[in-house]
Structure formats: structure tokens, C-alpha cells
Amino acid sequence: xxxxxxxxxxxxxxxxxxxxxxxxxxxxxxxxxxxxxxxxxxxxxxxxxxxxxxxxxxxxxxxxxxxxxxxxxxxxxxxxxxxxxxxxxxxxxxxxxxxxxxxxxxxxxxxxxxxxxxxxxxxxxxxxxxxxxxxxxxxxxxxxxxxxxxxxxxxxxxxxxxxx
Amino acid sequence: xxxxxxxxxxxxxxxxxxxxxxxxxxxxxxxxxxxxxxxxxxxxxxxxxxxxxxxxxxxxxxxxxxxxxxxxxxxxxxxxxxxxxxxxxxxxxxxxxxxxxxxxxxxxxxxxxxxxxxxxxxxxxxxxxxxxxxxxxxxxxxxxxxxxxxxxxxxxxxxxxxxxxxxxxxxxxxxxxxxxxxxxxxxxxxxxxxxxxxxxxxxxxxxxxxxxxxxxxxxxxxxxxxxxxxxxxxxxxxxxxxxxxxxxxxxxxxxxxxxxxxxxx
Numbered sequence: 001x002x003x004x005x006x007x008x009x010x011x012x013x014x015x016x017x018x019x020x021x022x023x024x025x026x027x028x029x030x031x032x033x034x035x036x037x038x039x040x041x042x043x044x045x046x047x048x049x050x051x052x053x054x055x056x057x058x059x060x061x062x063x064x065x066x067x068x069x070x071x072x073x074x075x076x077x078x079x080x081x082x083x084x085x086x087x088x089x090x091x092x093x094x095x096x097x098x099x100x101x102x103x104x105x106x107x108x109x110x111x112x113x114x115x116x117x118x119x120x121x122x123x124x125x126x127x128x129x130x131x132x133x134x135x136x137x138x139x140x141x142x143x144x145x146x147x148x149x150x151x152x153x154x155x156x157x158x159x160x161x162x163x164x
Numbered sequence: 165x166x167x168x169x170x171x172x173x174x175x176x177x178x179x180x181x182x183x184x185x186x187x188x189x190x191x192x193x194x195x196x197x198x199x200x201x202x203x204x205x206x207x208x209x210x211x212x213x214x215x216x217x218x219x220x221x222x223x224x225x226x227x228x229x230x231x232x233x234x235x236x237x238x239x240x241x242x243x244x245x246x247x248x249x250x251x252x253x254x255x256x257x258x259x260x261x262x263x264x265x266x267x268x269x270x271x272x273x274x275x276x277x278x279x280x281x282x283x284x285x286x287x288x289x290x291x292x293x294x295x296x297x298x299x300x301x302x303x304x305x306x307x308x309x310x311x312x313x314x315x316x317x318x319x320x321x322x323x324x325x326x327x328x329x330x331x332x333x334x335x336x337x338x339x340x341x342x343x344x345x346x347x348x349x350x351x352x353x354x355x356x357x358x359x360x361x362x363x364x365x366x367x368x369x370x371x372x373x374x375x376x377x378x379x380x381x382x383x384x385x386x387x388x389x390x391x392x393x394x395x396x397x398x399x400x401x402x403x404x405x406x407x408x409x410x411x412x413x414x415x416x417x418x419x420x421x422x423x424x425x426x427x428x429x
Contacts, residue, residue, distance in 0.1 A: 002170060019170035019212070020202075042200055044343070046265060055239070055268040061199050062269065065170050066192075066214060112264065130345070131263025 004064050008033065009077030017064050024048045024059035027074060035075040035104045039133070046132030049105040049112075050074045056112035058131070075104035078111070086152035087111050087145075096145030098136035106132050110146040111153075119156040122147060165202045172214040176322055179213050180299050183320045186211035191322065193235060193274030196266055220273065220324060223247060228330050230254070234273025234323040239264070241272060251292070253334040253352070253427070257284050260338070262345055273323040279371055281312045281402065282346040286372035288336065290363035291352035294328045311370045331356045333386070335426035337419050338366070341406055348407050349415040351375075353423045355386055362420060367401045367412040378420055386428060388421040 005014040008031060015030040027033045027050070036059060039047030043061040050059045051073040078085035084092070087110050097103045106129070113120060113128045120128070125146045126139075134142060147158060171186065173179035183189050190209035192198060193216075201207045220235035223244045230250050232241060241247055242259030261267055261275075261284055275285045276296065288294070289305035296303045299322040308316050317323070331354040338350035347366030354361050360382040362375040381390045396416040403409035 018167060020165050020167055022199075041203070043196060043266065046263070049265055056265045057268050058265045061196055061266075063170070063195065063199070066195070066216065109265065116264075128264055131265045 002065050004068050006064075006067050006069065007071045009073055015064075019063065019065055021064045022060055023050070023052075023057075023062040023064050023067055023072070026064040027059065027072075033074050033076050037101055037104055039101065039105075039135075044131075044133065045102070045105070046109060047102050047105040049108040049132065051108060051112065054115065056109050073108075075108060078107070085111070087114070087149035090149030090152055091142075091145040094141050094145035094148055096138070096142045098134075098138040102132060102134045102136075106134070106142055106146075110149055113146065114150045114153045119150045119154045119158045120147070121158040125150075166205065166208040168202075168209055169211045170214065171211060172216070173218050176218050176220070176299050176324055179215055179218055179322050180320055182211070182213045183322070186213065189213050191215055191277070193277070194237065194270040195274075196262070196270040197274065197278050197280065215273075215322070221271075225250060226327070229327040230330060231325050231327045232272055233325050234276075235271050236273075238262070238267035238270050238272070238275075242267065250330045251328060251334060253336045253354075254288055254292070254328065257288055257336040257352070260284070260340070260345070272326060276308075276326065277315060277317060277323055279309055279313055279315050280346070281368065281371040282341075282348070282350075282366045284336070284338065284347060284350055284365060287347075287350050287352035287363040287365040288328070289326065290372050290374055291354040291361040292328045292331055292334065293354075293356075293361065294326050296323055297325045297327065298323050306374075309372055313371075329356065333427040335423045337423040337426060339415050339419055349412055349419050351416065351420045351423045353382070353420065353427050355382075355427065358383060360386060362423075364396075364416055364420075367396075367416055369400055369402050373400075375416070375420070382424065386424065388424045391417065391421050391424065 001016045037047035039045035048060040188210035192212045192214045220233045222233045238258045238261045247255040294305045296308045334354040336352040338347040349367045350365040352363045362378040365372045396413040398409040398413040401409040401412045
């Protein structure tokens with residue numbers, strides 16, 4: 001059985017896992033980090049999105065062994081010193097959730113969008129959220145939350161597209 | 165999913181050697197087709213040979229070619245200043261595969277080796293006249309794609325990089341399935357000198373194909389109007405719950421016109 005060592009939310013962790021163990025299974029079942037969800041298990045819904053070496057990936061479609069030596073950040077790793085991450089705070093403020101099942105993946109995807117694109121406008125957010133599905137169809141407030149979270153993270157108003 | 169043995173290759177030569185020695189092996193690139201397929205038990209390899217440590221990613225300009233390493237992700241191709249400058253249609257194609265998370269893992273080599281009939285990259289390789297470099301030879305795109313989910317690759321052969329000649333004009337337009345973003349129909353047009361190539365993905369029952377009737381019409385005049393009256397026989401096209409063969413035949417004409425319009429814009 002392969003031994004996998006990786007850094008999760010700043011902490012080095014080692015686990016003996018079967019080669020077929022998915023990253024999401026290692027996070028939830030070995031490390032008990034159950035904030036990362038399994039929705040569709042077919043790489044469509046994005047409830048399982050975490051960051052691997054700073055990039056958003058679907059942890060249901062990644063083997064744990066592929067992540068040997070990487071830095072993984074999950075939803076549990078965003079808040080610092082008991083203070084919510086600005087994107088989490090924005091989701092709370094704008095009620096960017098209904099049942100909450102998609103929320104961890106939405107927030108991890110949103111932070112990745114801002115890391116790549118900075119302050120983003122509504123059209124860009126809607127396009128970039130292509131890989132995250134909300135089963136309550138609560139997209140409107142999610143988009144508002146991401147826009148506000150992006151502003152809070154960057155300290156900038158969104159760059160409007162030329163057509164607007 | 166059934167259990168398997170995981171092995172990580174440090175070099176291409178190492179990967180080839182593992183393919184020769186291991187029991188029932190498959191190569192693992194980004195895994196974004198292979199892992200879902202294994203979950204469904206449509207594939208059950210006994211060994212996975214991971215290529216992520218074999219030094220196959222990177223993008224460079226070599227003379228009049230853009231050369232992309234097999235393990236380069238869709239996100240890297242989409243964001244590459246070299247690709248954006250030389251073949252913007254290719255960067256745009258890569259930036260619309262799947263979704264952002266998929267693009268962070270999925271690779272060009274994996275997509276090409278899988279030859280899904282609805283994948284985007286095969287259309288780019290065919291229309292741009294790309295060459296697939298492998299651990300043992302160089303294969304022109306025309307000879308590489310060998311029907312749905314089939315390629316010219318041998319069992320112990322590894323794609324190392326893909327070389328794309330820089331065109332004068334090119335564009336890719338797809339009519340995506342709204343759920344999966346796979347192409348129901350995708351058309352890549354490219355013009356280089358007096359030669360025009362039109363490659364269609366998503367529609368053909370044998371996977372990606374060149375549309376020679378359109379190529380002849382566009383070689384005379386590279387304009388969407390040249391495609392009026394140029395038909396696409398539905399007999400060779402796919403029909404499924406998303407689109408009938410007749411509808412796909414119609415879409416090929418519409419999307420090809422849009423692609424030519426985008427290429428000359």
C-alpha cells in the first residue's frame with residue numbers, strides 16, 4: 001500500500017492508502033476533513049474542489065498518490081486565527097448559500113478565480129463558475145458573494161468589460 | 165473502481181520500460197477521462213504509469229512551430245503568451261475545454277491519446293497539420309487519428325510533444341453540450357498560404373474528420389459566403405439524445421461559417 005505524504009492546510013500529513021484512493025477520500029476518511037464534499041463523483045459538480053499547489057482541482061477525480069509532496073488547501077484551511085477568509089465572509093454577508101452543500105467547493109473555486117483573475121465582474125464570475133453546480137439553484141447570491149469577496153481580497157472594484 | 169498498482173515514471177524511457185514490463189498497464193496523464201472511466205469500471209487496468217514526473221510539460225516556439233509538451237495542461241496552453249500570440253485560436257480552444265478545475269489537470273497529450281469523438285484538440289491538430297512526437301517516431305495528425313477512441317499509437321508508445329505549424333489565420337468555434345461542454349459540433353479552420361484546412365469534431369461517427377468540400381470552396385475565397393450551398397452528408401455523422409445526425413449536419417455548416425468569420429475578423 002503506497003504511503004502518501006502531503007501538506008494539508010499547512011500541516012504535514014502521512015497516510016498509507018490504497019492506490020485507488022481518491023484525494024477526497026483521503027481528506028475525508030483518513031484526515032477527517034469533511035468540509036470537502038462529494039456531490040456527483042463524476043467531475044461535474046465541483047463540491048469537492050480543493051487547491052493543490054495553489055490551483056483549484058476536483059479532488060474526486062484525482063488520486064491521493066498523484067498528490068505526493070504537494071500542498072493542499074481545503075475549506076478548513078481558509079480561516080486564519082478564528083477569523084473567516086474574506087471570501088467566506090462575503091458568502092455569509094450576501095447569503096451565498098441555501099442548503100450549503102456546494103458552498104465549500106464554491107468558495108474554493110471563488111478564491112482560485114480571484115487568485116488567477118483579480119477583481120472580476122459578474123459575467124466573468126458566471127463563466128468561471130462553470131464547474132460548480134448549486135443544487136438549490138442559488139446562483140444569484142453566489143455570484144454577488146464572489147464579486148464582493150473578490151473586492152475584499154484585492155481591495156479593488158471589479159474591472160468592467162468594455163461592452164458594459 | 166478495481167484496485168491497481170501505481171507506478172510513477174521519472175523519464176519517458178522509464179515509462180516505456182514500465183509499459184513493457186508491467187501487467188496490463190495504462191498511462192496516467194491528467195486522469196480526467198481515465199479516472200471517471202475506471203470509476204464506471206469501463207476500464208480496469210492492473211497498473212497505472214503516472215507521467216507527471218517525466219518532464220513532459222512546457223511550451224516553446226521552435227522556428228515556425230509551437231511545440232507543446234504532452235503533459236501541459238489546458239490551463240497552461242490557454243494562459244501561454246507564446247500560444248496566445250502565435251495561434252490565438254489554440255489558446256482560446258484550450259480555455260473552453262470543460263471547466264477551470266478540469267483545465268488545471270487535463271493535458272493535451274491525454275486528450276489526443278484518448279481521441280474522444282467530441283474532444284476539442286483533435287480538430288486543432290487536424291486543421292493546423294500538427295505532428296505528434298512520440299517515444300519512437302513522429303506521426304502526422306492525418307495518420308494519428310484512427311477512428312473513435314483509436315489512434316496510431318502502439319501499446320508501448322508514449323506521446324512526448326505536439327508541434328503545431330503557425331497558421332496565417334485560424335479560428336475554432338464549438339457548439340457545446342450545455343452540461344458537459346464537450347463539442348456537439350466543433351469546427352477548426354486554418355489558412356496557411358493558399359491552403360485551407362477545415363476539421364470537424366463532435367459530429368463524425370469515426371471521430372474528427374477533414375471537410376474537403378469546404379476546404380475546396382474556401383481555398384477559392386476565404387469567406388463565410390463561400391460555404392453557402394456546401395453540404396455535409398448526415399450519413400457519416402453521429403446521432404444521439406443531444407442531437408440527431410441531420411441536426412449535426414446542419415450545425416457543421418453554421419459553425420463552419422462562424423469559424424471562418426472569426427478567422428478573418
